[in-house]
Amino acid sequence: MSVAQQSGEEPDDELNSAEAISGPTVLRIFLGGQLRKLREAAGITPDRAGYEIRASRSKISRVEHGRVSFKERDVADLLTLYGVTDEAERRRMLNLAQHANSQGWWSRYDDVMPDWFETYVGLEQATSLIRTYELQFVPGLFQTEDYARAVTVLGHRSASADEVERRVSLRLQRQQVLTRPDATPRVWAVIDESALRRPLGGRDVMRAQLTRLVEVAELPQVTLQVMPFDRGGHSAAGGSFSILRFAEPELPDIVYIEQLTGALYLDRLEEADHYREVMNSLSAEAETPAESARQLKILINEI
């Protein structure tokens, strides 16, 4: 069971689906749930909370169910009403509220980004740790422009040159999370050897991509492990997935599984446990980060 199973239409139709963009995001649902817990813990009725932010009881209900976007001022007022005075905690919540609103930099890519993927990008910007297992492709956050273009063309054969460039540009923008001064999120990736040997875009593109991976692996907030062909058979059975972790102790991990025309977001504890267990096995079975870096350098010469 998923907390949110969002499916987009065929990618090309989504370009006209402006309505989907305003749909609820997982992050809003989390934040709303968070605010509800705080309100209940403080023993405050929805009416009283609504009054505080100059709104109705039903507005509070909509906020707490993640159905509407948050005004930062409202969140700040509610936190005060609920007795949350710790500056760090307030900042964290407000920061999340900011990310939960859909007006991030990525909203400029609405035309090429389905709703389900916009949710992911929003979450990606708010996490403290991204663990990802990739079977087919180099993870998007690590892709070179040429490799990203090759992957995009593969997935959107009928797209115009212009649209392809927009999609590639979005992917490159996402990579800014890797060079944030606060070194968050940490990205811990296990990449299957097949993703590293499949020469997408041709040998030169792939060689440049592997060189890029060697560089990325040296970033302080990136850990990269290679899963060689001869390992991981049983753990890998489920295919590619990511686990997003948030610094806030109350927020559960979210498992993200991308499908062709939609994505699954799992946050029920038992489900997250299962994927975390598989991810742990994969990380323990894969080459160590140091050995992975050595193997990447060898692979560059074999391509």
Next chain:
Amino acid sequence: MAIEGAATASETAPEPGDAPAFDTSVAHVARVYNYWLGGKDNFAADRAAAQQAMAAFPDIVHSARANRAFLRRAVTYLADTAGIRQFLDIGTGIPSANNTHEVAQSVAPDCRIVYVDNDPVVLAHARALLTSTPEGATDYIDADLRNADEILAKAGETLDFSQPVAIMLMAILQHLSDENHPYEVVSRLMAAVPSGSYLALSHPARDIHAAEMAEMANRLNQMMAEKVTFRSQAEVAPFFAGLELIEPGMKNVPDWRPESDEEASSPAALWAGVARKP
């Protein structure tokens, strides 16, 4: 690896085809501890065991956190006041806040830290998340505390045993029963390091909150694969044999150089001390 110079050749990869044994259906000490610390790297069996322990000794959560605070203060003292630049941290556990290398390297970026654990998942986390400054080094060893010689041999690839080393045994010796010869293990480790080296140690007490601690040990031993033996002040003291305890000597963790009233007033039940090898 993540950082130049951060990893060394002694990193041991699992043997090909040799899938490490992770059994999440049985509570595991590192994950139970992670639960008490408020972490998210635990599973149903771990949460159940952790909650059983909390039912027996509600202050275990404070105690576990006070132990982490002791680790931070001890490492700060060792790196700053004692000038130690090499650390051998045995029983790493799942990364948390204020890990040994972070504390040590915030004092002196060139500190070298070797983490030792016998759990493959813990080691995978350590390799991924406990990465060194460019100036210093971190290494990760898959070994069991019962095998001091193996630890020393592998640690020797990163640490220089002709220079002082701080050996850290934070809440780990309780997993060695008396039949595992814990005193010999510690003296073997301390024999390998030169004069001016240190031992930093904490150990769950069986003579603080005695009844609750006994009940907690009982419950944990029913639910965890690794058993625990809590020890009294008189039983922990011999670990420091032949060493000079620095002030204030062996204390319950909150009483060891607390840095705030909050730290000093935390409930806890662990004997702890830092001692210098003369």
